[in-house]
Amino acid sequence: MTHSFSTLSEFRALLAAAPGADADAMAGAAARNGQLTKPPGALGRLEDLAIWFAGWQGTDRPRCERPQVLVFAGNHGVVAQGVSAFPAEVTVQMVANFRAGGAAINQLSRAFGAEMAVHALELERPTKDFTTGPAMTEAEVVAALRTGWEAVNPAADVLVTGEMGIGNTTPAAALAAALFGGDPSGWVGRGTGVDDAGLARKADAVTRGLALHAGALGDPLEVLRCLGGRELAAMAGAIARARVERVPVVLDGFICTASAAVLERAVPGALDHCVAGHVSAEGGHSRLLAALGKAPLLDLGLRLGEGSGAALALGIVKGALACHSGMATFAEAGVSGA
Template sequence: MIQAPDSPAAFRAALTAAPSSDVAAIAEAQARNGQLTKPPGALGRLEDLAIWYAGWRSNPRPTIASPQALVFAGNHGVVARGVSAFPAEVTVQMVANFEAGGAAINQLCKSAGADLSVHALELDRPTADFTQGPAMSEAELMAAIGAGWTAVNPDADLLITGEMGIGNTTSAAAIAFALYGGAASDWTGRGTGVDDAGLALKTQVVADGLAANPSAATDGLEALRCLGGRELAAMVGAIAHARVLRIPVILDGFICTAAAAALAKAVPGALDHAVAGHLSAEHAHGPLLTALGKEPLLALGMRLGEGSGAALAIQVLKGALACHSGMATFAEAGVAAG
């Protein structure tokens, strides 16, 4: 286990020193792909996914045996501004539902064979209201990043991260607004289902958040500290540790992607090991994926969070690898190549 970094500088250094994808494994995987019993390119993007995964696992003929799913939960002080259709206590109640196996993410992880664990992060102590100043101190940010970092199983061969936290679509919108500019309304959606008045209020809160924390526009980790939540920071820590360990990652929806965007802005190349699992129905998710250069694997109108879209996408990646690693070559099958 690589120890969690204890400062933003150490965090950046760990990511900057992280290994890259294995060029030799990619070349071998590409060669194998060209010999499989199918017309060139007939499996479309599945071929690219398999080769991408092979590079990160240094194995030209890989399989997925130990996928890990991490769900982080946190509470947000900005909820006091009325930005959500649900009260903050729902976070605690949903954590209990996860732990009892009753949520959508439980079913999807079970179906995909993923090991799921739930991590509640100081739910009795919400982050500060970011319209009045930073949501977290540097120490609080690093503690949350560390919680995500240490939750990663080094023996996992695939990681997804999900979240639960009433108010966290507001936090995600504020981070996206800080990182990519435009108007606050470009990044703010209905989240849990607020009405028009609620959406207008939420949009104003997002604008107020950046106005109160102008330094959030200067750096990804600063955006995460000033406008994020503990569960977003924990996802960043987990995704970063996976990068260091060369464990491929499937990103979930808008909130996960906003957290990942903060990581990408902080350290170039920090998301090279990640693909987008799905396109959320939250309207700003598409533009955020475009900004990151990530094309989603699925588009099913989902907007639940919890890691649910990423969990479903595990099946797509498993299918890609099953074909790549399990199919016969023309020579093995005794089929004449074209």
């Protein structure tokens, strides 16, 4: 059943009512894991990953045969503060590259058999500069959340969300600082490669944004509205829909994780269906994952975005589920167990 919402309150209610993992499926997967032709624990984290996937897919033999990759693109008014090494026009150009199949995420989606779609969110109309006012109205943030929500295929067996948006590491850092506190300079990173002066401008923009919107910091969804961006909200909407449909999610880098963190702070446990695909080289990502209690599957120094790290982690997911669901048990193989 497709649920709908038209306000942030209705969105929060849907997320709060979302189902949890299937305990019986997890128990069945754990029992099966104990009978597979291998020494106990020999596949390490792959075993835990398979059992976890079983709970969200509702079967003791989970699969990764219909992965979905969604890339959302948006533009940001805060780039006026000199926080990016690239101009906003690059967002439009990269969307064209995604649609032509020429980006890294296209190759990784193809390599791991994922259905990929790109959604551009009003690129001609950037969000407002959050150092001078709220980034979005409620109608705008709800529209972005709905774009993500409606893009999810409920028949997918795993979801990856990625983003493109020049300047978007700045709102991501602002979200992280607003949600978890601390000095903004500890959350900002070099993004697409800003120099030291650019890094200082990012920290200053986040500091001013937090001060301006201090009254909103107690409500995570208001934090998203005031300090976020359309593509960040769309990722949050997609991840929330996946929770409602019990589709497991592989989180990408800093921007994706900051978007997802809004959900966890709004409704504790909202990210129980999410695993961290990787830890990126972007400042603050490892700290953010630690705050969420998510151990990454990969650590390769990536900082591209687009969903690329999470898409690469689909290889780990596929390996874990292929071993768990395809291996023979001792009885089936006629092998003497311990």
